[in-house]
Amino acid sequence: MNALEIDGVWKYFGDFPALRDVGFKVDAGSVVALLGRNGAGKTTLLRILAGLAKPSKGTVKIYGSEVREEPTRRRIGVLGHGISLYDELTATENLVLFGKLYGLNDAPKRAHQWLERTGLERVRDGLVREFSRGMRQRLAVARTFLHDPEVLLFDEPFTSLDDRAIAVLQSLIAEAQARGATIVMSTHQLREAIELSTHIALIKKGQLAYAGERRQEMLDDPTWLYRTYEGESAS
Amino acid sequence: MRNRILLLLTVAFAMLIAWNLKNILLGLPDEARQDAVYRILYFHAPAAIVGLTGFGIGMVFSGIYLATKNLYWDTLAASTTEVSLMLAAINLVTGSIWGRQQWGVWWAWDARLTSMLVCWLIFAGYLMMRRAVEEPNTRARLSAVISVFGTVNAWFVYKVIEWVPRLQHPGPVLSFRTGGKIDHQLETPFYWMVLAYMLLGVILVMIRNRQESISHEIDSLRRLAHA
Amino acid sequence: MKQDISRKGAELAKNEDVFFASSAPLRETFFSFLRQCLTIAAKDLRAEWRTKEALNASLAFSTVILILFSFALDPNPEMMQEFSGGLLWLVFLFAGALVLNRSFAREMQNDCLDALLASPVPPSGLFLGKVLANYALLMMLEFLCLVEFGLLFNVRWLGNVGPLMLVMALGTWALTVVGTVFSALTVNLRLREVMLPVLVYPMMVPPMMAAMILTTDLLAGTALGPGNMLWVRVLVGFDVIFTLLGVSLIDTVLVG
Numbered sequence: 001m002n003a004l005e006i007d008g009v010w011k012y013f014g015d016f017p018a019l020r021d022v023g024f025k026v027d028a029g030s031v032v033a034l035l036g037r038n039g040a041g042k043t044t045l046l047r048i049l050a051g052l053a054k055p056s057k058g059t060v061k062i063y064g065s066e067v068r069e070e071p072t073r074r075r076i077g078v079l080g081h082g083i084s085l086y087d088e089l090t091a092t093e094n095l096v097l098f099g100k101l102y103g104l105n106d107a108p109k110r111a112h113q114w115l116e117r118t119g120l121e122r123v124r125d126g127l128v129r130e131f132s133r134g135m136r137q138r139l140a141v142a143r144t145f146l147h148d149p150e151v152l153l154f155d156e157p158f159t160s161l162d163d164r165a166i167a168v169l170q171s172l173i174a175e176a177q178a179r180g181a182t183i184v185m186s187t188h189q190l191r192e193a194i195e196l197s198t199h200i201a202l203i204k205k206g207q208l209a210y211a212g213e214r215r216q217e218m219l220d221d222p223t224w225l226y227r228t229y230e231g232e233s234a235s
Numbered sequence: 236m237r238n239r240i241l242l243l244l245t246v247a248f249a250m251l252i253a254w255n256l257k258n259i260l261l262g263l264p265d266e267a268r269q270d271a272v273y274r275i276l277y278f279h280a281p282a283a284i285v286g287l288t289g290f291g292i293g294m295v296f297s298g299i300y301l302a303t304k305n306l307y308w309d310t311l312a313a314s315t316t317e318v319s320l321m322l323a324a325i326n327l328v329t330g331s332i333w334g335r336q337q338w339g340v341w342w343a344w345d346a347r348l349t350s351m352l353v354c355w356l357i358f359a360g361y362l363m364m365r366r367a368v369e370e371p372n373t374r375a376r377l378s379a380v381i382s383v384f385g386t387v388n389a390w391f392v393y394k395v396i397e398w399v400p401r402l403q404h405p406g407p408v409l410s411f412r413t414g415g416k417i418d419h420q421l422e423t424p425f426y427w428m429v430l431a432y433m434l435l436g437v438i439l440v441m442i443r444n445r446q447e448s449i450s451h452e453i454d455s456l457r458r459l460a461h462a
Numbered sequence: 463m464k465q466d467i468s469r470k471g472a473e474l475a476k477n478e479d480v481f482f483a484s485s486a487p488l489r490e491t492f493f494s495f496l497r498q499c500l501t502i503a504a505k506d507l508r509a510e511w512r513t514k515e516a517l518n519a520s521l522a523f524s525t526v527i528l529i530l531f532s533f534a535l536d537p538n539p540e541m542m543q544e545f546s547g548g549l550l551w552l553v554f555l556f557a558g559a560l561v562l563n564r565s566f567a568r569e570m571q572n573d574c575l576d577a578l579l580a581s582p583v584p585p586s587g588l589f590l591g592k593v594l595a596n597y598a599l600l601m602m603l604e605f606l607c608l609v610e611f612g613l614l615f616n617v618r619w620l621g622n623v624g625p626l627m628l629v630m631a632l633g634t635w636a637l638t639v640v641g642t643v644f645s646a647l648t649v650n651l652r653l654r655e656v657m658l659p660v661l662v663y664p665m666m667v668p669p670m671m672a673a674m675i676l677t678t679d680l681l682a683g684t685a686l687g688p689g690n691m692l693w694v695r696v697l698v699g700f701d702v703i704f705t706l707l708g709v710s711l712i713d714t715v716l717v718g
Contacts, residue, residue: 014371015455050580054717056304056372068717073582082573088509100501101581103494127512143577301714356664363660367651377647380711384643384665387707391668395696399671 001064003028003151003182004049009058011044017206018044023058024201024211026184028150031177033193033214034186035225036203042186043081045203046155049184050078062151074102077149079157083140087129091120091139094128095146102147114142118168134162141169145176152176154185158192170196190225194218202229241441248434255427272336277428279329282322283351285432287389289319290358294386297379309375310451312382313365314443316358318436323355350396357385357392371451498583502591507598509568516564517599524557524607532614542615547677550611551633551670554604558634559659561599562641565592566649575649579716589642589712593705597638604630622680629680632697633673636704640665643708646715672696 004026011019019041026032034042047053048060051067065072085094092111099107115121118138128136137160144152152173158166173183173196187193194200194214202210202225209229217224259277296312299305330348335341342348361381368374510516531549535541569575578588608630612619619626641662648657672693679690686694 012372014458015451016458050576052576052579052717070582070584073580076580078577078580080573080576082576084573084577086505086509086574087571088512089505093508097501097505098577098581101498101578101583103582353664353667360657360661360664364648364651364657367653367657373650376714380643380647380715381661383711384640384704384707387703388665388668391696391700395668395671398692398696399675 002026002061003030003063004184005059005061005064006045006049007059007061009045009048009055009060011041011048011053011206012056019048019055020206021058022203022206022208024208026182026199028182029177029180030199031173031183031197032185032199032201033197034184034201034203035190035193036186040203041206042203043155046080046153046184046186050076050080050153052078074147075150077144077147077152079140079144079153080155083136085128085136085139085143088127090125090127091115091131092124094139095142098143099146104147110146114146118142119164133160134165137161137165138168141165141172145172150181152181152183152185154183154187156187157185158187158189190223200225202226204229237441237445241438244434244438244441248431248438251427251431251434255424255431258424258427272333275329275333275336277424279326279333281425281429281432282326282329283347284429285436286319286322286326286351287354289315289322289436290354290382290386290389293319294382297382300375301379304372306371306375306451307448309371309378310447311440311444313362313378314440314447316361316382317443318439320355320358320362321439322432322436323351323358326351327355346396346399350393353392353396354385354389357388361385495584495587498587499591499594502578502583502588503594503598506565506568506592506595510564510595510599516561517603520557520560520603521606523560524553524603525610527553527556528607528610528614537615539616542617543678543682545678546611546615546617546681547674547679549615550608550677550681551674553607553611554600554634555637555663555666555670557603557607558600558637558641559662561603562596562638562645562662563655563658565596565642565645567645567654570649575716585713585716586709588716589646589708592645593638593642593708596642597635600634600638601630604634617681619681621683622685625686626677626680628686629673629676629694629697632694632701633669635701636669636673636697637662637666639701639705639708643712643715646712669697669700672700 002025006025007023009019009022010017022041022045034045036042044053048055049062049067051073054068060067062072062076067073067076086097089097092108092115095111095114096107099110104110112121112124115124118141120135120139120142123131123135128139131139144154157169161169170192173185177183185193185197197214199212200210200214200218201208210225255277259274293312293316296308296315300308300312327348330351331341334343334345334348361378364381365374365378368377531553535549537545566575569578579585583591608619608626611617641658644658644662648654648661651657676686676690676693676697680686684690
């Protein structure tokens with residue numbers, strides 16, 4: 001069974017097709033870099049994969065089940081543009097909250113572990129409101145990985161992360177991949193993305209221009225992909 | 236084809252209203268206590284009947300949109316609700332005029348008028364919300380929810396206000412359902428008027444619906460041009 | 463989880479009464495749903511209690527309204543008998559709008575709503591959790607308003623306090639349920655703070671009429687009896703129907 005199966009997905013905003021007949025399969029353990037210019041449809045696709053929006057046409061299946069089903073959502077971890085944390089709660093309270101929502105029986109213990117892993121142990125009882133940006137990012141990463149998801153969806157995760165947070169995230173991604181998780185990551189950071197990924201999906205104006213394995217040409221010259229498929233230099 | 240139907244309906248409506256008006260204005264006797272003005276009932280009550288039914292039909296169309304996700308049904312629901320809102324306004328205005336004639340006040344808090352006012356406010360909110368949302372699918376979704384809530388609520392409004400002891404028609408009411416002997420002559424124009432309002436409603440919904448569809452097409456063409 | 467539950471049910475069937483085994487999955491699902499609702503409710507209440515933003519604003523607003531009303535109306539005891547209930551519930555409505563607006567608005571900061579929707583919590587669970595939290599906040603607020611009201615307008619309410627609390631409980635539930643649905647609906651709209659009252663207030667006419675009539679009666683000393691039981695039934699009916707409507711339609715409102 002494929003980890004992700006996207007089949008004939010269209011998404012209309014009014015009459016405007018943000019996604020046009022997008023379909024591809026992702027094996028478990030892959031790291032897919034979702035590339036494309038701004039407005040190509042990457043965020044729209046990720047939101048559909050996360051179950052935050054419904055496709056106008058087509059289906060998305062994660063491990064064979066519909067995304068909106070509860071058991072499926074337990075297996076997914078999402079990191080979007082916002083940090084998705086409550087300013088008025090402490091770091092621990094935030095993680096325990098999401099732990100409970102994801103059905104973890106040992107939420108406080110797990111929260112404690114992840115606070116240590118992301119270097120936030122010292123500020124566990126601090127309100128998120130008072131955190132620096134880097135700390136908020138690291139806590140957001142902790143929240144995403146808290147329930148050991150098998151499928152991880154990232155929307156431009158490296159944007160606006162400080163170096164420490166980038167390092168934490170990269171190691172967590174590598175670790176997740178090692179345990180067989182599947183990762184789909186949209187990004188503008190070509191170099192980091194191509195280095196980390198096993199597969200590439202390029203979206204151009206809502207359509208899938210390329211979906212397949214990462215090729216050597218891409219490693220050697222990250223802009224090769226854009227030049228070949230978009231016919232111009234990367235944005 | 237559609238144009239032909241529209242034309243046919245308009246002709247039917249014109250003929251019906253002309254004939255009915257002639258009956259109402261010339262054929263009926265003046266009522267003892269209310270003089271000539273009681274004829275306003277023929278414009279007042281049918282508007283309420285058709286208007287309220289229209290809100291219900293709007294809810295049905297909204298339901299069909301939710302089931303099929305076809306935006307056509309949302310446009311139809313919006314057109315129907317708008318026209319019903321207009322009919323409700325007619326009911327309120329004619330009621331106010333009649334009240335002024337009969338009871339000397341422009342607005343007496345009687346049960347039926349108050350209920351209609353609340354319904355009008357609910358569905359005016361529906362239209363206001365539609366203006367605040369750009370994206371057609373979101374707008375359709377949210378409108379459908381308001382339509383369902385509003386229509387169920389309208390039922391409550393009518394029942395509850397009926398039971399409030401304070402809010403009664405302060406004067407005698409010409410009601411066909413309160414028994415008593417109603418002349419057959421007085422009753423028939425009423426039913427014809429209901430039919431006339433129904434025709435008017437359908438005509439206006441068709442026109443409004445076409446307006447909306449065309450404006451959607453223009454929007455999408457504009458988006459295509461920009462993209 | 464569905465597979466886990468049915469396996470568990472199968473295990474139970476070996477040891478226990480078949481009746482219990484077959485109802486175990488349903489009970490598990492129900493309790494897990496309840497736990498999720500309570501987690502959400504606790505989160506909202508904790509966040510609100512930390513800042514007390516909505517509570518303070520609502521309390522200040524309702525105090526000002528009560529004072530303004532007492533200047534504007536300058537009522538004598540006979541007048542108060544007539545419209546004490548109406549006045550009180552008007553204050554509850556105005557103050558409540560502030561709290562209800564915050565309900566989903568607070569989720570938009572930091573994109574928390576997305577994280578909640580992506581989580582295993584069903585939208586109906588999210589909705590009920592928020593309704594419970596808003597309900598607790600509103601009841602607290604209304605009790606304080608009632609105390610102020612009694613002081614400012616010289617109205618004695620302790621005599622009939624039991625039935626009065628019942629009426630407040632039923633009427634507030636109506637306001638909370640409808641208000642929370644529309645809080646979710648208006649969360650992304652322009653002019654959200656205006657749209658919420660514009661949409662909610664007309665829909666609150668039936669339960670508010672019932673609550674106002676009952677409250678006026680109770681504050682005047684009349685007990686709840688066959689004369690006004692009708693209004694209690696209206697409140698209960700409204701509460702049940704609109705809670706069901708809210709739970710079934712919240713998915714449409716939140717996910718699109």
